Amino acid sequence: MDVQGKLEILADAAKYDASCASSGTEQRDSRDGKGIGSTDPGMGICHSYAPDGRCISLLKILLTNACNYDCLYCINRASSNVPRARFTVSEAVQLTLDFYRRNYIEGLFLSSGIIRNPDYTMEQVVRVAKSLREEHHFRGYIHLKTIPDASDDLIAEAGTYADRLSINIEVPTETSLARLAPEKDVRAIRRSMGRLRLKLDEATDSSAKHGRAAPPRFAPAGQSTQMIIGADASNDRTILETSANLYGSYNLKRVYYSAFSPIPDASRALPLPLQAPPLVREHRLYQADWLMRFYGFDIGELTEPLEDGMLPLDIDPKLAWALRHRDRFPIDVNSASREQLLRVPGFGTRTVNSILAARRVTHLRAADLARLHVPRKKALPFIVLSDHRPAPALLDSNRLLQLLRPRPAQLGFGF
Numbered sequence: 001m002d003v004q005g006k007l008e009i010l011a012d013a014a015k016y017d018a019s020c021a022s023s024g025t026e027q028r029d030s031r032d033g034k035g036i037g038s039t040d041p042g043m044g045i046c047h048s049y050a051p052d053g054r055c056i057s058l059l060k061i062l063l064t065n066a067c068n069y070d071c072l073y074c075i076n077r078a079s080s081n082v083p084r085a086r087f088t089v090s091e092a093v094q095l096t097l098d099f100y101r102r103n104y105i106e107g108l109f110l111s112s113g114i115i116r117n118p119d120y121t122m123e124q125v126v127r128v129a130k131s132l133r134e135e136h137h138f139r140g141y142i143h144l145k146t147i148p149d150a151s152d153d154l155i156a157e158a159g160t161y162a163d164r165l166s167i168n169i170e171v172p173t174e175t176s177l178a179r180l181a182p183e184k185d186v187r188a189i190r191r192s193m194g195r196l197r198l199k200l201d202e203a204t205d206s207s208a209k210h211g212r213a214a215p216p217r218f219a220p221a222g223q224s225t226q227m228i229i230g231a232d233a234s235n236d237r238t239i240l241e242t243s244a245n246l247y248g249s250y251n252l253k254r255v256y257y258s259a260f261s262p263i264p265d266a267s268r269a270l271p272l273p274l275q276a277p278p279l280v281r282e283h284r285l286y287q288a289d290w291l292m293r294f295y296g297f298d299i300g301e302l303t304e305p306l307e308d309g310m311l312p313l314d315i316d317p318k319l320a321w322a323l324r325h326r327d328r329f330p331i332d333v334n335s336a337s338r339e340q341l342l343r344v345p346g347f348g349t350r351t352v353n354s355i356l357a358a359r360r361v362t363h364l365r366a367a368d369l370a371r372l373h374v375p376r377k378k379a380l381p382f383i384v385l386s387d388h389r390p391a392p393a394l395l396d397s398n399r400l401l402q403l404l405r406p407r408p409a410q411l412g413f414g415f
C-alpha cells in the first residue's frame with residue numbers, strides 16, 4: 001500500500017479522538033533559518049479532524065490502526081473488520097514535513113493503536129517526534145498520545161519533543177472502563193497521568209529557578225485527556241465529578257468531551273443502542289467545565305439540584321443556575337464584586353474584566369452592553385445599571401425561562 005492509501009486509513013481512524021488542541025505552548029520559530037515552522041503561543045489554534053470532517057491544521061494521524069486491544073467503543077479494536085495500515089517512522093516524518101511545507105498544517109497530532117506492547121508502541125511514537133525535532137529541526141506543534149504503562153524513560157523522552165502529551169481516560173467510571181475496555185487498567189492510566197504531572201511540575205520548578213529560556217522543557221502545553229460521552233450510562237454529574245477529580249489530581253490543561261459517535265462495524269457487545277448523544281450535550285458539558293474552571297462555580301452548584309444528574313439541554317448551565325437562584329439577583333453592575341459579575345448570564349470573563357476597567361471612569365448604562373458584546377435579552381433581567389432596573393415581577397415570573405430559552409433552530413448546512 002502506498003503512503004496515500006495509508007494516509008486515508010490512518011487519518012480517518014484518528015478522527016474519533018477529540019483530545020487535540022494546540023493552545024498554551026511555548027513560542028518557537030524558524031526565523032534564524034535553522035528550522036522549519038513555528039508555533040504561536042496562546043493563539044488557541046485548535047484544528048483537527050472533527051467527526052464530521054471539518055477542517056484541520058494539525059496533521060492528525062495514527063501510526064497504525066492495528067491494535068492488540070479490543071475496546072468496544074473503538075473502530076480500531078482488534079475484532080473490528082476494517083482495513084489496517086501502518087506508517088513507518090520515516091513515512092510519518094516525511095508526511096508531516098510535506099504537509100508543513102505546503103502550508104496545510106501547523107503541527108502533528110500522533111497517536112497509535114497498541115502494537116506488540118506499550119513500550120514498543122511508545123518508542124515508535126517517540127521516534128517520529130525525535131526525528132522531526134532533531135533531524136529536521138521541525139518547530140511546529142507536536143501532540144503525542146501517551147501509551148499508559150509505557151516506561152518512565154520513554155515518557156520523559158516524549159516530553160522533551162512534544163508540546164503536549166495526553167492519555168485518554170476514555171470513560172467516566174472504572175466500572176464502565178472494565179466493561180468496555182477490558183485490557184485497559186484505570187490504575188495504569190492514572191499512574192501515567194500522575195507520573196506526567198510530576199515531570200511537568202519538575203520542569204516548571206526548574207524553569208522558574210533558571211529563568212524563561214532554561215532548557216530542557218517538558219511538554220510546555222501540559223497534558224490533556226478525553227472522555228467519551230454516551231458510550232455508557234454515566235450522567236453529566238458523574239462525568240463532571242470525574243473531570244473535577246482529574247483537574248485536581250493531575251493538573252490537566254483540558255478534559256475533552258467527545259460525544260460517542262456510532263462507529264461503523266460497531267461491536268455487538270456494546271451495551272447501548274448505537275445512538276450518538278445529542279451534540280449539544282457535549283457542548284453543555286464544556287460550558288459546565290468552563291464554569292468550574294474560570295467562573296468560580298462549585299460542581300455541586302451545577303449538578304446537585306438536577307434530579308437525573310443531567311444538565312438541561314435547552315439552556316446553558318449558568319442561566320439554569322441563575323434561574324434557580326433568582327433571590328441573588330438583580331446585581332448592580334456598577335458596584336458588584338468580580339465574583340458576583342461572573343455569575344450573571346451572558347457575562348463572560350472578558351466582559352467582566354471590561355466592566356471592572358470601565359467602572360473606574362464611568363457608570364455603565366444599558367447602551368454600554370452592546371459595546372461589551374453582552375446579549376441584552378439574556379442579561380438585562382438579572383442586572384441593575386444606571387438607567388435600568390428589571391421589573392421584580394419579571395425576575396420572579398414563570399415566564400422568564402420561556403423568554404430566555406433560545407428558539408429551536410433547524411440544524412442544517414447554512415445554505
Ligand code: SF4
Nearest residue numbers: 067069071074077113
Ligand atoms: S487501545 Fe483501545 S481505544 Fe486505543 S486504539 Fe486500541 S482498541 Fe482503540
